[in-house]
Amino acid sequence: MKRMDLVYEFVKEHTARFSPDELLGGQGLETNEIADQLGMLRNNVSKELNELLRLDKIIKLKGRPVRFLDKAGVQTLLNLPLAESCLEVDSIRELVAAQAEQDPFSLLIGSGKSLKNQVEQAKAAMVYPPVGLHTLILGNTGVGKTLFARMMYNYGKYCKRFSEKSPFIIFNCADYYHNPQLLLSHLFGYVKGAFTGADQDRDGLVEKADGGVLFLDEIHRLPPEGQEMLFYFIDTGTYNKLGETERKRKAGVLIIGATTEEPSSHLLTTFIRRIPVIIRIPSLQERTVSEKIDMIRHLFANEAHRVNKSIKVSPEVVKALIGSVSYGNIGQLKSNIQITCAKGFLNSLNSSQECIELEFSLLSSDIKDGLFAIGRNHREFEELGQRLAAPLVIGPEGHKPLVEDSYDMPFNLYRLMEDKITLLRQEGIDDSYINNFIANDVHINIKKLYNRLAKDKENRxxxxxxxxxxxxxxxxxxxxxxxxxxxxxxxxxxxxxxxxxxxxxxxxxxxxxxxxxxxxxxxxxxxxxxxxxxxxxxxxxxxxxxxxxxxxxxxxxxxxxxxVELERQGQVGIIVAAHGNSTASSMVAVVERLLGEVTSLCAVDMPLDVSPKEILEVMTEKVRIMDKGKGVLLLVDMGSLFKFETTLVERTGSAVRTIDMVSTPLILEAVRKTNVFDMELEDVYAALRAFRGYNNDFKEQEKHPGRLIITVCASGSGTAVKLKEMVESILTEAGEKGVQVVPAGVRELDRKLKELQANHAILAVVGVKRPKAAIPFIPLEKLIDGSGERLLQELLGGKELSVGQAQPSAVVRDLCEKNLQQFLTFLNPAKVIGMLLEFVAQLEGELGYQLENVVKIRLVVHVGYALERMLLQEGLRYVEDASQLEPGLVAAVDRACRLFTASLRISLTEDEKYYICELLQLPVASEEEGL
Known part of the structure; x- marks a missing residue:
């Protein structure tokens, strides 16, 4: 047994012999006592005790003489949860008092500043009699909604609302979004024989959460039926399992939901009314500078604890890390910090450094760009400069876990790195190769972990x-x-x-x-x-x-x-440069207003009183920032800007191409070809040189003898044929009869394109391989996620870029029909889907406006279920005040529902019509708000 293990076992064994009163009275083990009993030198025992303290194994009682106790033993004897690591206290009595007084929210960064109101809301929700108030937590991905929910639960235990044994149950509604029946069976349980495969009774999460908290993540994925059952449970405290006819079961559960979406767009109004507390968690960008630095410290302290070394971080690294977070908030920040620490750890192994030093040169290019990004916010940049006058030095003793972290690594990254390095060195591999191998391995594994955790399940x-x-x-x-x-x-x-x-x-x-x-x-x-x-x-x-x-x-x-193409990194960067104080910025603003924020697009204004030399310096820096590995396209108006290309290539080493006579349509087309169709720099350059505006382009296209879309997979059959069917269904929905779809294999793609281009206009290639020719390419995954369908419609329509919502599509129709197929028993989904879509069209005519696709899908599925409920005479009863519904809307729904009476001889009850009105009355963000 190792010396440290012998020392720890001795401390552990003797701590267990103390009574709680002796612990509170100051009893503990002295270094000399341990050394004498084990027959070791005092300085060796002292060294091992300090190491055990750092490893969070023991407690150090300061004073004369210093005493030590086993931390786990103290926790067991006093029934005291100890979250802090490296505990050094004057006495156990003081520790007990401090733990009793510590508000769990006091550990939360920003609880007294940017999260002050949110914390007050949460505390009020937890203490409100008799069992607290149900709560909905809103916020973007990675802001810490789950952490906040756990803090609420911990506060509930702290204020004695819950006991220590009260459950905290987590359920992600997105996991079973495609199967509402399975989702409801998980929530409420089922009885034997409720459905095929239900061979025994099963408790639901509501029953398991009795007396505690049920945390519903991505609650916006809960279907209307689930929301209805849940708000009935909220109202009455009773529920029934699937297969039971009476709601006679009871449970006391506090429900906390979390969503990244606006509740009014996805949740029933009647459900939202049952959630009295709505808490919005701000994004990382909205937090104060001091809070961002505190988060950096906390996350680095966690890594220092894992690696058992101090970490020294330069101010530029801190700034770059803060600026590198664009979408993933704290989750993305944590990922970037772990990648950076891993590289620093690798360097420290080669140099035998005691401290891991993180300098700006060590950062990956995407994190380095964060320094330029944050530099655009002059006020924040200056405040960071004032607060970061010297490097941050974080020791391993600073580790303070808040709660169980879903974004934490399920493995010790640094130990894995050491093992791999040892193995590669034993094989005689060169150190420079090992460094590159390990660095790439770390980057891939960390990114995979976070992409998996934050992955949107929509495409799946x-x-x-x-x-x-x-x-x-x-x-x-x-x-x-x-x-x-x-x-x-x-x-x-x-x-x-x-x-x-x-x-x-x-x-x-x-x-x-x-x-x-x-x-x-x-x-x-x-x-x-x-x-x-x-x-x-x-x-x-x-x-x-x-x-x-x-x-x-x-x-x-x-x-x-x-x-099949590998993951592609970056896109062609686009820089719009024009003479005047705001000419370029104005054009870029119009494009972003139409297409949303485009990260690969930026503007450079050239005031007439600024010299070309100064503008060249700005352009050089912009090219360095915008080049993500695929080059930069310059769209300029005239004069000296057109001559910068050669100089910029020499200065930056980037591939640069320039097109003059810039206009808003030219920028729109450039963004489409680089961002949407992901074309290469030379292909975009060649296509834009021939661009003469949308009207001219489409007129020429219409004159062409034949238009084709090519679907491509490995063999030309199988996937390509399936894709052909999907594309043809989109063409049918769009009313296109003059476009032919031709499947092709990857081995013959470029040869076949060359042959077909002689007599046909090839609109796009859809599938698994990008063509060599400058033809728009729609990857298979974009067709699946819906964006590819919109792109095809734009290519086909002969119109300028669409800004509004697309019309009901083949994919939308398919989604509705597949959903109905799973749950309709008496009605034939294939027969009624057309009538349901006709109902939606008539309703739009009655209302005088088009519904968004998300509303149409929700409406079709809901009304399909409603029709079957009418057959079974199990219609819903509307429990809200119908007088609050808009009279014109009620009349419009009533007129549209006559279609079912005439065609199916099924009449919806007034209550069912009211629920349809409620679905339609959910507010949707206006175009101005969305922009």
């Missing part, structure tokens, strides 16, 4: 509408396998492409239409490693789906591994 839910869950989950596992074996980072495009391919493959096998054709295109230069991974995937398909997979599939999958 869309995929589950057209692909079986088992196939999609299998494809996700194969993506990880391919990345690990090939050392690549594949995008979701690979997952979607493989899912479609497998779906089509299984269908062909089932229908006995599979053709055993093996081909190998030498031009693709498939590597042996790719073939090996393809063989592993083939074997996994056989084992998972219990099917014999032909050898030809290995080649198809290998082509997929080779052809």
């Amino acid at each position: 839910e869309r995929m589950l509408k057209v692909i079986d869950k088992e196939i999609l989950e299998f494809a996700e596992k194969m993506k990880i396998l391919a990345e690990q074996n090939l050392g690549r980072a594949y995008s979701e495009r690979f997952t979607y492409a493989l899912s479609f391919h497998l779906s089509a493959f299984f269908k062909r096998i089932k229908e006995k239409e599979y053709k055993h054709a093996v081909y190998r295109d030498p031009s693709l230069q498939i590597e042996e490693a790719e073939l090996a991974v393809a063989l592993q995937i083939k074997q996994a398909i056989s084992q998972t789906f219990h099917i014999e997979v032909p050898a030809a599939e290995v080649t198809y999958i290998a082509i997929l591994l080779k052809s």
